[in-house]
Amino acid sequence: MKQHLQNPTKNPPPTTTSGSTGVVTDMRVIVPLQGVVQGGGGGLILGSIIPCALFYFFQLYLKSKNRSGDDSAAPPPPQLPEIDPPGGGLQRVQSRSIWSPRGSNSQVSSRASFVIKQVDNPYYVGLEKSCLDCYDEVCNPGGIIQLGFDENKLSLDVVQDWLMAHTKCSIVCQELQMNGITAYHPFDGLSELKMAVAGFMSQVMEGRVLFDPSQMILTSGVSPAIEMLVFCLADLGNAFLVPSPYSPDLDRDIKWRTGVEIIPVPCRSSDNFSLSTASLNRAYNQAKKRGLKVQGIIISNPSNPVGNLLTRETLYNLLDFATEKNIHVIANETLVGPIDNKNQEFVSMAEIINSDEYDRKRVHIVYGLSKDISLPGFKVGVVYSFNQTVLQASKKLMRFSSVSSLSQRLLVSMFNDSRFVGEFIKINRERVERMSDLFVGGLKELGIKCMKSSRGSYCWADMSGFIRPYSEKGELELWEKLLNVAKINATPGSCCHCIEPGWFRFCFASLTEKQVPLVMERIREVL
């Protein structure tokens, strides 16, 4: 009597190994035919057909609804998604789609899949390759010279001399006792170190700002500092505005584990890559259109990779913008510089925020301490905030990224030796500026112009004249030639999300002066 129609399933039923989404896909459409079969008056037929028709269409409706429900319930097969196009971000509608589609249970998470795909990112390819085939003057003279990592080895000898004179006894003897170095300690840093750091930072700023240790959080580096702030200031699916070009590390620090998106604010060479309120507004509105809630802006001062210092005016405009939109500002500052104070002043956000004009609770400053004192392998960062809730949460969050007490004790002695610190800052600055002049000069001889910068430990070079075609493709071809033929690892602008092709960042503070001509020779080979 009743006919059963098998609905043609477009999708095969999902596998039920996961157990959690066992939904039946094929629905039976039951067409009651009683009314039709039974003869009789038209009225009876109509009286039967109309409800039957309604019933039929109702079932079709349910079926189509169910099918779209199935599609979203069935976990798609694990696949690696497209590489993030530079200059933009992943298109997102749902809050979690920054990561790849979810795989089956025993696969890694979407977060992890997102990280794995980075293997194709030139930034990481370059770093890994140069690790495996590392240049060494004696052992591996044909190896890759690493210019993609901002690491300062120019003043290692100064640090080493100090260490030799001061660490003989401090590590063992009294220090290593119970309730001393080895016990649990406050995760956000020893108070003695915070005080020493506050003193150090004020010394570097030449007394223009006094830092309050109680507003400091010490972290195991700049990356955890930035990541932690992002976790505190934004929810999964929110976004931060970041002026581009920006350091490739920010992609990792801001996005990888937090699920927070980056909206780049493009800056152009025509304006010397400076940040304007107009471009901030444009980016903010773009985010709004995409349904993304912007929670803050992250800037670097000096900027990375361009290397210029933000002017006082830019900082004020930035704070005006943040106040208008009621969002946060994270400023990543490298203090000691190398800053060439003769041409331009380094203005710290801490100085600006001293005046009562702005709401301090929206400003958070990150300092890369170990970079300032060039202590390799040390990775110590400082978060400086006026927001009590952020400070409270951070203190607890630092259990995940705490600095070893051993390192902290060492740093306490070092920072408290203000004579050494003053001397070190001076020598380090001189050496970095000298290397900067040397390197930039060398590039100039090759016909490569660099962005005028604060003469820090890296330079931003315009190699657009040497790429063919004038596009990202051309830029990556040059990058590849530099890496594989010239054996130089530099960071291509596309990894920094620069909208103009052809720019490269060279970090040169790990070189010796002797090595500069060698580097230039190798670059010349591939131009």
Add this chain to the structure above:
Amino acid sequence: MNSRNLSNLKERFVLMAIEIVQPSTVGLSKIAVSDTHGEDSPYFAGWKAYDENPYHEINNPTGVIQMGLAENQVSFDLLEEYLEANLESTNWGQKVSGFRENALFQDYHGLLSFRKAMASFMEEVRGGKAKFNPDRVVLTAGATAANELLTFILADPGDALLVPTPYYPGFDRDLRWRTGVQIVPIHCDSSNNFQITPEALEAAYDHATSMNIKVRGVLITNPSNPLGATIQRKVLEEILDFATRKNIHLVSDEIYSGSAFYADEFVSIAEVLESRNYKDSERCHIVYSLSKDLGLPGFRVGTVYSYNDQVVTTARRMSSFTLISSQTQFLLASMLSDKEFTRKYIKINRERLKKRYEMIINGLKKAGIECLKGNAGLFCWMNLSPFLEEPTIKSELAIWKTIMHEVRLNISPGSSCHCSEPGWFRVCFANMSEETLEVALTRIHEFIKQRKQ
């Protein structure tokens, strides 16, 4: 209405709006304001009581004795002795060539010599019954970071990890806070000494499924915290089979592996995998740290050891957020590779912990208190259920408060460890001198005597 009037109206409206609406403070994330850090739980409340009135043999003999902190101070002299004798090789600043070559390592790969040392030490702790490959060692700043890191890698927000109860209260924070991942408990009870059963595993899994939560893995602690007991080989095999059946991950937190009193009573998941020829091992991951076995929590040294290449790669890259300074790595590398030292240390450490354990068990027994039969760790799992007014959490917390304020001992109530039976408490014994332990036992004795009257 002409445009001028319109704009005036707008202006007036805006002014009114400003008058009425308070200036909004800039918003923070859910993570920043949530209490998932769990620091309001009784587990941490006890610490506050201790901080305010800490016991000191001479200066404050009536103060609170800290028995809620799982720290190992019994073998510290061995470490000191070693370091003093080996100043040259461990002093980072002194060794000229070492300084330069180690100066290269800022990145997440870590010093190869240190990874080798960690792998070697982990093998020693397991009596050579399992082999560890240094290339699978990923360094993190402590086991806390290692557990969080693995959770980020294995699960998405909203997914779940199955964790047997009772468990370390810190997991609520470490596994859930920033990751957005949930914990679904695997209920264990005293009827079989809190061992994990296949039925309990299935029940937990089904419970998660019924709530539409995707289970990504099982996380066990072996030896267990707070039970102070190793997991039997048979049970490990069952858990591994369960994980294989459900096609999920298995994380084994083995941070107390060097604190098992008898070397042959601790079986690592690594041994089980080796006996199966590493079949299906890509779902397994081990967490280790030097904080408990070596008593070096201040150094922040932890590791993720994974048999899964993708997890190793991802963990390495994500470890940028939680690096160990090369100075620390350098100092420990030579110490941990010194097999003569590590063998001696592990042996003596086990003996001393066993002695402490026997001391506290006997002391408690004399007071009429039974404990779970334990064989590892820095604590014992004490049963006060016979002394509860009613078998409820309320009664448990009442007696806990009394012990904290009157007896002045900080111990951890089972409810903060999500124990399904009220009346159990975790009591730490390795973070104090033997004399202090005697004082604590005397106080407990007095307390029970009074209660009986």
